[in-house]
Amino acid sequence: MSKSQEITIDISPQGINYTYQIRCKQEPNGWLSCYIPGYNLFYSAKSENEVSVKGDAVTALFFKYWVEKEGYRAFLDEMRRLGFVAWSSQSHFSSNSEYSKMYKGRKQHGILKATTERINVPHSFINSSQMNRQTVVSI
Amino acid sequence: MNNTWPFETFIEDIQNEGCALLDIMKYNNSPYSTYNFLSLNGKTRVIILADDEITTTTIQEYLNQLELNDLIDRKYHE
Numbered sequence: 001m002s003k004s005q006e007i008t009i010d011i012s013p014q015g016i017n018y019t020y021q022i023r024c025k026q027e028p029n030g031w032l033s034c035y036i037p038g039y040n041l042f043y044s045a046k047s048e049n050e051v052s053v054k055g056d057a058v059t060a061l062f063f064k065y066w067v068e069k070e071g072y073r074a075f076l077d078e079m080r081r082l083g084f085v086a087w088s089s090q091s092h093f094s095s096n097s098e099y100s101k102m103y104k105g106r107k108q109h110g111i112l113k114a115t116t117e118r119i120n121v122p123h124s125f126i127n128s129s130q131m132n133r134q135t136v137v138s139i
Numbered sequence: 140m141n142n143t144w145p146f147e148t149f150i151e152d153i154q155n156e157g158c159a160l161l162d163i164m165k166y167n168n169s170p171y172s173t174y175n176f177l178s179l180n181g182k183t184r185v186i187i188l189a190d191d192e193i194t195t196t197t198i199q200e201y202l203n204q205l206e207l208n209d210l211i212d213r214k215y216h217e
Binding site for chain 1: 142143161162164166169171172173175184186188190192193194195196197199200201203204
């Protein structure tokens with residue numbers, strides 16, 4: 001049974017510091033099918049080492065795509081659609097006003113969080129192994 | 140059923156089914172890039188990591204996101 005984990009995205013003028021989880025399913029030929037909850041990303045890997053390297057690349061490209069290509073507002077819309085909530089760094093609780101501040105650009109930073117237990121894991125990955133990662137991307 | 144399928148064939152197939160390729164993004168100096176697609180209904184962006192081959196499980200999940208669920212039965216089962 002998988003342990004619930006908080007996924008955190010800390011946005012600042014210096015970049016985006018984020019955590020994510022990788023769920024892996026071993027295929028009969030030894031390859032690995034990978035799923036990143038929260039971000040709803042999928043990919044394949046030939047080895048466990050490739051799993052984490054590709055995970056860092058695809059999550060970084062996820063942020064670059066949404067922030068640089070679609071724009072900051074579209075990025076926030078997507079994160080809401082994916083189930084992330086905005087958190088206040090001062091009061092340490094979530095509220096709708098935190099997203100409003102981020103939309104209006106009154107905040108140059110923000111914290112978004114999701115919990116893996118609230119995410120519907122695809123059927124193929126229910127009994128998969130998992131690893132946790134933390135990394136930073138400059139936007 | 141095969142375990143993996145050629146990536147380029149998969150990309151051609153989903154474009155032939157009507158999904159629009161928005162752009163291809165490369166990640167800094169790494170060999171990795173993503174193909175960013177619009178789903179068939181035009182509502183969802185689907186980010187696909189480029190590779191030589193991808194597993195059938197990964198194809199199935201991409202097709203779910205692209206709203207092309209029946210394509211795996213038509214093209215990727217033997």
